[in-house]
Amino acid sequence: MISFSFCIRCWCIFLLIIIAALFSGTHGDCDFPPRLQDADLKTTQNSFTIGTVVEYVCRPGYLKIPGRNTTITCLSNSTWSTPDVFCKLRSCGNPGDTLNGEFHAEDFNFGSVVNYTCNVGYNMISKFNYRICQTDGTWSNAVPQCEAQICSPPENILNGSFNPTKDEYYYQDSVTYKCINNLVLVGKSSMFCTEFGNWSSAVPHCKGVNCANPDVPNSKRLSGFSGPYTLNSAITFKCNDGFDIFGQSTIECNIDSQWEPSLPQCLGRCGSPPSLLYAELKPDFVDQKTFSSGAEVQYACLIGYNPISGKNSTIICHDATWSTPDVFCTSQICPPPENIVNGSFIPQKDQYLYKESVTYQCFNNMEIVGDPSRFCTATGKWSSVVPSCNASHRTQWHSAAPTWPKESHDTEA
Numbered sequence: 303m304i305s306f307s308f309c310i311r312c313w314c315i316f317l318l319i320i321i322a323a324l325f326s327g328t329h330g331d332c333d334f335p336p337r338l339q340d341a342d343l344k345t346t347q348n349s350f351t352i353g354t355v356v357e358y359v360c361r362p363g364y365l366k367i368p369g370r371n372t373t374i375t376c377l378s379n380s381t382w383s384t385p386d387v388f389c390k391l392r393s394c395g396n397p398g399d400t401l402n403g404e405f406h407a408e409d410f411n412f413g414s415v416v417n418y419t420c421n422v423g424y425n426m427i428s429k430f431n432y433r434i435c436q437t438d439g440t441w442s443n444a445v446p447q448c449e450a451q452i453c454s455p456p457e458n459i460l461n462g463s464f465n466p467t468k469d470e471y472y473y474q475d476s477v478t479y480k481c482i483n484n485l486v487l488v489g490k491s492s493m494f495c496t497e498f499g500n501w502s503s504a505v506p507h508c509k510g511v512n513c514a515n516p517d518v519p520n521s522k523r524l525s526g527f528s529g530p531y532t533l534n535s536a537i538t539f540k541c542n543d544g545f546d547i548f549g550q551s552t553i554e555c556n557i558d559s560q561w562e563p564s565l566p567q568c569l570g571r572c573g574s575p576p577s578l579l580y581a582e583l584k585p586d587f588v589d590q591k592t593f594s595s596g597a598e599v600q601y602a603c604l605i606g607y608n609p610i611s612g613k614n615s616t617i618i619c620h621d622a623t624w625s626t627p628d629v630f631c632t633s634q635i636c637p638p639p640e641n642i643v644n645g646s647f648i649p650q651k652d653q654y655l656y657k658e659s660v661t662y663q664c665f666n667n668m669e670i671v672g673d674p675s676r677f678c679t680a681t682g683k684w685s686s687v688v689p690s691c692n693a694s695h696r697t698q699w700h701s702a703a704p705t706w707p708k709e710s711h712d713t714e715a
Contacts (some may be wrong), residue, residue: 336385406418486508549564
């Protein structure tokens with residue numbers, strides 16, 4: 303009986319010890335320490351009782367900030383103390399400049415990538431065009447290198463050469479061409495190596511230029527008396543007296559062996575315009591004695607004559623000769639005059655031109671009263687009044703010519 307009671311007491315004590323142990327473990331430990339972005343935990347333990355201190359170390363690519371605490375502690379409330387910010391990104395410093403190029407980057411810290419580009423006319427010759435800031439604070443790769451664009455030597459030309467001559471030419475190097483034997487260079491004389499590795503313009507060529515000795519009749523030369531006439535050779539002409547120049551007085555030999563502008567002409571002046579039947583010069587031209595080639599003069603029909611529609615009343619002077627004028631005036635026309643009682647008129651026609659006349663006569667020995675002669679006037683009407691016949695003694699024919707009024711002239715064609 304005593305033995306059984308003792309066993310029960312021992313068993314209760316054992317349970318109390320176990321419960322105390324369990325209670326102590328549940329409320330006294332901290333969870334696993336927090337993970338930090340820039341640092342790793344040093345310890346390898348898995349349980350952390352109250353008062354436990356753990357330490358962190360900065361990850362690769364980060365540096366410890368002096369004076370900052372790298373540890374945290376498991377507090378009595380089973381939580382960890384707040385960690386300091388004790389790591390910073392490692393800087394690699396300036397990655398290095400490259401000749402004839404530049405780099406682009408936001409910063410020089412761990413993980414940053416710096417990209418290099420070459421200036422216009424230069425090419426990247428390095429395998430890598432970038433550098434990366436590494437964990438140890440150094441830059442990957444070497445500083446990229448830029449090399450000037452290269453052009454092959456330009457083409458040679460027939461009867462010419464270029465300078466300078468080299469095995470290869472770099473960006474913006476230039477050459478200049480020239481011709482030999484007095485030949486003329488056609489095209490641009492200079493060209494340069496471009497950013498794309500070709501030349502800036504087409505290759506020129508050499509060409510012989512020789513203009514013929516020009517002949518301008520009725521002129522003399524003021525310059526350029528003798529050849530040879532090569533590119534840009536010039537001659538100046540002056541016309542002889544009585545001739546006027548048409549075109550430019552000075553001409554030059556061009557690249558195509560042609561004179562430019564075209565040869566001038568020395569054309570003779572005209573004298574007074576010819577007199578025309580039924581027309582006269584308009585007043586503006588009456589007093590002028592000479593006329594240059596190309597000058598125009600106008601005529602007006604005389605009184606009694608009318609302009610013909612569509613006909614030209616102008617003549618033109620060309621090299622001392624007047625053009626052949628049109629027949630541009632036609633006579634005024636009168637209808638047949640009135641008949642008279644006991645008489646008639648002669649000649650009888652369907653129409654009468656200006657100044658044409660008729661003569662009246664009476665029958666049966668009647669006497670004519672009035673002027674027996676009438677003429678067609680400039681207005682298209684007959685002069686005087688119609689005569690009449692009177693029974694008297696026999697009359698004689700009037701043979702006297704009609705009296706014409708003094709003429710005046712139109713002023714418009």
